[in-house]
Amino acid sequence: MTYDRLVCANCAAPVAEGRCAVCRANRERLKEEGPLGGLTPAMLLTLLIALVAAVALLAALQTA
Structure with missing residues (x-):
């Protein structure tokens, strides 16, 4: 799954924007999933x- 469609449960903003620490952490985790992760x-x-x-x-x- 790509992170551009995910909404953060912590701040209710798109994860791709990285508004809070939870968004930023999940965005980095999703980027590091591997060559087929994105x-x-x-x-x-x-x-x-x-x-x-x-x-x-x-x-x-x-x-x-």
Whole structure:
């Protein structure tokens, strides 16, 4: 999940704005989740479709 859509329970502001210490801590934690942590579901779906297309292309090239 991306932090730009989260709302802080402490200050009721978007976490992306980092208005309070809780927001800032959660924003940093979400940034450090890893290489796929910041991807949106649409981006993950696009990557999955590209991977399936690449595998299908490789399979088609090996049979030809």
